[in-house]
Amino acid sequence: MSAHPDERDAPWLDPKAQPYVRIENVTKKFGEFVAVNDVSLNIYRGEIFCLLGGSGSGKTTLLRMLAGFEQPTSGRIFIDGVPMEGVPPYERPVNMMFQSYALFPHMTVEQNVAFGLKQEGLPRAEIEERVAEMLSIVKLNGLEKRKPHQLSGGQRQRVALARSLVKRPKLLLLDEPLGALDKKLREHTQFELVNIQERLGVTFIVVTHDQEEAMTLATRIGLMDQGRIVQVGTPYEIYEFPNSRFVAEFIGNVNMFEGRLVEDEPDHVTIDSHDLGGTLYVGHGVSAAPDALVWAAIRPEKMVLSREEPPGQHNKASGIITEIAYMGDISIYIVELDSGKRVRVTQPNTHRHADDRFSWDERVWVSWSDSAAVVVTE
Amino acid sequence: MANPSYVSLGQRLISALEAVLAVIVSSYPYRASAGLLRRAGVTGRTLVIAIPTIWLLLFFLVPFLIVLKISFAETRWLGSPPYTPLFEWVEGQYLQIKLSFGNYLFLLRDSLYVQAFLSSLKVAFISTIFCLLIGYPMAYAIARASPSWRNTLLMLVILPFWTSFLLRVYAWIGLLSNQGVINQVLMSLGITREPIVMLQTDFAMYVGIVYSYLPFMILPLYANLEKHDPSLLEAAVDLGCRPFRAFLSITLPLSRPGIIAGSMLVFIPAVGEFVIPRLLGGTSSLMIGRVLWDEYFANRNWPVASAVAIALLLLLVVPIVIFQRMQARETFGAAR
């Protein structure tokens, strides 16, 4: 589902790397309301950085401050080392692709794309050449003379993309670029975006509230909640090592077991969980006081179903299957544990004729390995 | 950015209309007659189209035809009506139709009419330009004002309609005359010793026309500008366009329908305007509306007056129709 961090280079791990965008303690208030709360972020050249978060979490506001449409109430923004205070939008090396596309309705596709280049006062021949080149990159050849109202949603989106890319910005801000597209077109365009990004070497900051989209596109994800950045990391880190219940529950599905720390060693902890009706053994240390209230988060695909009781004394519980959803590649089982807690377990469908597939109302054991759970303290 | 608790004037009007309609629709007479009509095979759609059609037929087409008919008649100096009949039964057998184009030829031959037409067009054109120059910034400011201010400002634009048009024109006499407010202020400040003659000049006439027709320019412009998506301007600025150029290349072209609607609403009645030139303008201002009035009431020459009216109508309608067709082709013709 996600690229492993060492598959791409990772400038954020390099202490000598200069961030291309530096956001320092930026806060934005509208009256008394705090829309963006003390956000600090470093974004590096060539990244696709996804801002992910629920509705109203401040993603658009943060983007608009980068584009220069809003001024931070406090804090500073640097782009390529230059402080952006007092720099109007038309002088920033940034282009934005709007959530609503904001295509100029009275101009043709060609004129829309050429608009930004005309402002630079480039010679006409060069404008024409670059527009044609960009239109072929986004596969809009043949539609040059149409007006926005004569295009489909997907075509409009590509015009908006072409319009913001043709100026060859160093930084492209995309506000829910794929929001209006259907699932198929959306997936296709996601890969196209990554292709274009790699070809042109632009830094992307993409706002989305679709976690799957963030996982597919991002080099790193910044997860926002109520104006704050709650975690920054690669899709892999965010998915496998969430730092809070909020993050674990926001990304993908998760089973959350509440409990108290009973054993707290550097290399492992055990948790007594009433949710589970037993103890959890987790193979990593936790910085929390003994007897503290903690949560163990376990992804559905890291759990195993079996008819026989697994060996060992931790990390297992028995229950009854109450729901089964066959998804083709996997099946989803909802198991009601004896403690009353309902857990979600996914199992790959490796055999076509699975005579021994689990059935409704069957009593089963749910178990997982020592490394499956992540303990979060908040 | 839209404020959910904010309801625009238009939305309020619509909901009031909806409430009235709901009462009518649920009333017994409506339901009874609707049932009758349905049985007679009359659909709601027909009715909806029929009402304005009947209205236009009764109050526009019929009067127009009457005027058209008179314009082809000859003047009968004595008698009532003061023109010859168009259709006549000769010996009770033949229907005789007598069309006289003399009135139209007369309009062309007498330079008074051509001049009056031209000067009316000029006055209307200049007034329209001034209305546009004053009205556009006002409409723009109202459209950009905060929602709470917007209604107040709109009310101020519409407010003059609550008093009589004539009263408002007379008020300008009080302002502009030699002993009027403006001259008194100027003289008491010592700026001039002698009163500046403003009344009965072209200046006063333009002031009156621009003042009276300004709301007709502002309202359609406002209706257009208010709908503009602010993110278009942001997109333009984001693409490196300075704010004023963004206005010129985005807002201005997009407000063209509003400019056209407002200009027509000012230009068309201004061409035929005769009250304001008569009350505020000088005796030299020769407007077609005034000629029309004189022909009807002073000379009692109805056929010539009707011919003037028809010619005026054609002069205005033909360019408008051509223009609209061009507009339509531009909007839809490019579709493939």
Ligand SMILES: Nc1ncnc2c1ncn2[C@@H]1O[C@H](COP(=O)(O)OP(=O)(O)OP(=O)(O)O)[C@@H](O)[C@H]1O
């Ligand atoms: N101009 C403004 N005036 C007042 N409040 C605002 C303004 N712009 C945004 N807000 C508020 O700031 C908060 C964050 O808004 P923002 O548009 O950044 O959210 P978002 O994360 O982009 O949400 P979505 O996913 O729905 O687009 C919201 O509660 C919003 O109501």
Ligand SMILES: [Mg+2]
């Ligand atoms: Mg948003």
